Amino acid sequence: VHTEYSLLDGAIRTKDLARRVSEWGAPAVAMTTVAMGYGALSSFLPATVKDVDPVQGASFAGLLLAVVGGAQMIARYVCGVWADRVGKPGSLMFVGQGLVIASLVGMVGIISGGLPLGWLLVSATLFGCGFGFVSTEAMLEMFMRVPRGRIGQASTVWNAAFDTGTGSGAILLGLVAAWQGYTAIFLVSALVVIVGVAAEIGDRRGRRRAS
Numbered sequence: 001v002h003t004e005y006s007l008l009d010g011a012i013r014t015k016d017l018a019r020r021v022s023e024w025g026a027p028a029v030a031m032t033t034v035a036m037g038y039g040a041l042s043s044f045l046p047a048t049v050k051d052v053d054p055v056q057g058a059s060f061a062g063l064l065l066a067v068v069g070g071a072q073m074i075a076r077y078v079c080g081v082w083a084d085r086v087g088k089p090g091s092l093m094f095v096g097q098g099l100v101i102a103s104l105v106g107m108v109g110i111i112s113g114g115l116p117l118g119w120l121l122v123s124a125t126l127f128g129c130g131f132g133f134v135s136t137e138a139m140l141e142m143f144m145r146v147p148r149g150r151i152g153q154a155s156t157v158w159n160a161a162f163d164t165g166t167g168s169g170a171i172l173l174g175l176v177a178a179w180q181g182y183t184a185i186f187l188v189s190a191l192v193v194i195v196g197v198a199a200e201i202g203d204r205r206g207r208r209r210a211s
Contacts, residue, residue, distance in 0.1 A: 064124045071128025072135075079136040089140030090204075096133025097197050103127035104190040111183050135162070
């Protein structure tokens with residue numbers, strides 16, 4: 001879409017564009033500048049949010065990303081220290097999965113209008129902590145099962161799986177968002193984590209039987 005920042009080719013204002021995109025039911029809109037572009041704005045405009053100021057939206061999105069990243073960093077440190085203290089990994093796996101599920105359900109509540117936007121900070125914190133716990137515990141559990149001489153190979157497999165899941169998940173959830181909207185992607189994500197909980201339970205039962 002060409003906005004007022006493209007003097008010769010666009011007339012719609014960014015604030016009006018946010019409202020129109022919401023009315024259209026589009027999951028996102030891309031703004032471009034051509035000809036005599038005298039300003040450039042990069043922002044994600046969820047179609048479920050009305051009357052969004054792109055500048056404020058971009059600033060708030062940056063804050064949320066910082067909260068998620070900071071929470072992940074703290075959670076990973078706590079998870080590593082706790083694993084060393086108890087002498088084995090995995091004790092915070094279910095805690096992490098529960099936090100992630102809670103954050104995703106919270107996002108559904110925010111999008112549906114049942115919770116104020118301030119809860120985004122709560123959901124971002126829960127997701128960051130949960131993701132930090134789960135990712136660290138998964139890697140530690142993988143390292144525990146291989147000989148010391150194959151830890152490098154295990155790390156490669158883990159990181160490849162992580163990157164593959166990130167890329168494929170973005171594509172698949174994008175298709176879900178285009179089909180059923182943003183609420184659906186958070187519900188689908190929560191179901192995926194629940195499947196992960198079931199897989200972790202089955203894995204632990206299998207290890208107990210094997211021992």
